[in-house]
Amino acid sequence: MAVRSHRFAGPADLHLHSNHSDGTEAPGEVVRQAHAHGIRTLALTDHDRTTGWDEAGAAATALGMTFLPGMELSAKHEWRSVHVLGYLFDPVHAGLAAETERIRGDRIGRAERIVRSIGRDYDLHWEDVVAQTTPDATVGRPHIADALVARGIVRDRTEAFDGILHPREGYYEPHYAPDPLTAVRLITEAGGVAIIAHPVTAGRDRMMPVPFIERLIDAGLGGFEIDHRENTAAGKQTLRRIAADHDLIVTGSSDYHGSGKPNVPGENTTSDEMVARLIERATGSSPRYP
Numbered sequence: 001m002a003v004r005s006h007r008f009a010g011p012a013d014l015h016l017h018s019n020h021s022d023g024t025e026a027p028g029e030v031v032r033q034a035h036a037h038g039i040r041t042l043a044l045t046d047h048d049r050t051t052g053w054d055e056a057g058a059a060a061t062a063l064g065m066t067f068l069p070g071m072e073l074s075a076k077h078e079w080r081s082v083h084v085l086g087y088l089f090d091p092v093h094a095g096l097a098a099e100t101e102r103i104r105g106d107r108i109g110r111a112e113r114i115v116r117s118i119g120r121d122y123d124l125h126w127e128d129v130v131a132q133t134t135p136d137a138t139v140g141r142p143h144i145a146d147a148l149v150a151r152g153i154v155r156d157r158t159e160a161f162d163g164i165l166h167p168r169e170g171y172y173e174p175h176y177a178p179d180p181l182t183a184v185r186l187i188t189e190a191g192g193v194a195i196i197a198h199p200v201t202a203g204r205d206r207m208m209p210v211p212f213i214e215r216l217i218d219a220g221l222g223g224f225e226i227d228h229r230e231n232t233a234a235g236k237q238t239l240r241r242i243a244a245d246h247d248l249i250v251t252g253s254s255d256y257h258g259s260g261k262p263n264v265p266g267e268n269t270t271s272d273e274m275v276a277r278l279i280e281r282a283t284g285s286s287p288r289y290p
Contacts, residue, residue, distance in 0.1 A: 006276055007289050008066035011269040012041035014278075015072070015085060015197065015225060015253030017260075019134045020052040022142035024258030026134075027052035028059035034256070035063045037265040041275060043070035043087060048100045048107075050091040051136040057288040067288040068279070072197060074103050074175075075183040077208050082196065084183040085225060085251075088282030089192025096186045099178060104138050106176035111139045117171045118144070118164060122153055141165055142260055157260055180208070181219050188220035191284025195251055196221065198228040200235020207235055210242070217246050222281060227252025227268040249274050249281075 017023035018030045025033065027044055034042045042065060044056040053069045060067035068087055075082040089096065111129060118124050128147040133139055145160035154160045164171060178186075180196070187194040196216070200207045213221075224239045225231075227250075231239075243250050252268035255261070279287055 006272060008272075008275060008279075008287065009040040010272045010275070011039055011266055012272070012275045013039045013254050013256070013265050013268075014041075014043040014068065014070065014087070014195075014251050014270050014275075015045050015228075016042060016256040016265065017046055017072075017258075018044060018052045018056065019258075020049060020136045021046035021072075021138045022140055022257060022260060024260045027056035030256065030258070031056050031059035031063065031065065031067075033258075034265040035060075035065060039065070039266050039269075041066040041068065042265075043068040043085075045070040045072045045085055047072050047138050047140070048074055048103045049136070049138055053091070061288055061290045064290040066290065068275075069285050069288075071100075073100065073183045073187065074177040075180040076177040077180050077212065080206055080208065081177070082180045082183075082208065083198070084180060084187065085195040085197045086187035086190075086192045087195065087278055088285050088287065089187055089190035090284035093186075093190035093284065096190045099182070099186055103176060103178075108139050110173045110175040111141070111144060113173045114141070114144060114165075114171055115147075117173075118148075122148075122151075122164070124148060124151055124153065142257075146260075180212075180216055184216050184219045184221050191282060193222040193249070193278050193282050194220065195223050195225055195249065195278075197225045198230050198255065199224050199226075199239060200232050201230040202232050207238070210238075213242060217248070221248070222278070223249030223251065223274075225251045225253055227270075228255060229263065229267065230255075249277050251278075
């Protein structure tokens with residue numbers, strides 16, 4: 001097989017978050033951390049927004065890295081929370097932009113409702129949560145967790161999510177999210193490539209039924225993020241079979257959040273072949289090369 005020449009260099013990590021969503025570092029610092037861990041191609045995939053692209057892209061090219069614009073779009077199938085990674089789409093596509101604005105707006109209302117409920121039992125106020133965000137951030141439960149830490153109510157995000165923010169505690173509130181078919185369709189219509197993030201996470205019956213996954217493939221799904229620390233071994237095997245049968249793109253990523261999670265840049269990576277396929281398939285925006 002002939003070896004293709006690429007303008008980018010590996011290793012590639014295609015799932016990282018900044019403080020424009022629920023990460024703890026600015027986009028440029030996320031890029032610098034990825035570079036320090038040996039990554040040479042990366043994607044910033046903040047939740048439901050693209051505001052970190054310019055800073056991350058400038059930092060990446062300055063370090064001789066390739067930057068792929070991305071986003072993690074919230075979706076919901078039945079009771080399952082499904083995250084759809086979108087790469088190299090048009091950020092001003094009307095349909096996709098309207099959907100992300102609706103998701104972000106509902107997240108704020110949801111966060112306010114959660115804080116009001118918690119505030120009946122703990123010394124927590126909305127201002128405490130706002131203090132943990134940046135102006136461009138998509139406010140969510142991680143920021144509530146950080147506020148709980150800042151108030152000394154819990155020690156860290158893990159304790160917050162295992163305790164007060166766990167659904168069993170009664171403070172949980174649902175938020176709006178489109179179904180995955182809509183998410184895949186919008187990303188595809190915007191010229192992007194849709195990849196299901198961590199589709200087979202441990203401890204929960206999280207995998208979508210195979211017939212529904214096949215509907216997503218028919219709707220334009222590009223592939224799966226299989227190499228991720230939260231995916232089960234059995235789930236990975238199932239998805240690799242589906243990906244092989246349908247010639248889908250398979251990615252691996254860290255899902256880095258700074259100090260918000262223990263994940264480390266480069267702990268899982270995507271092969272050069274799969275990165276090249278992703279770039280070749282997309283038409284909505286272009287990689288930023290050094």
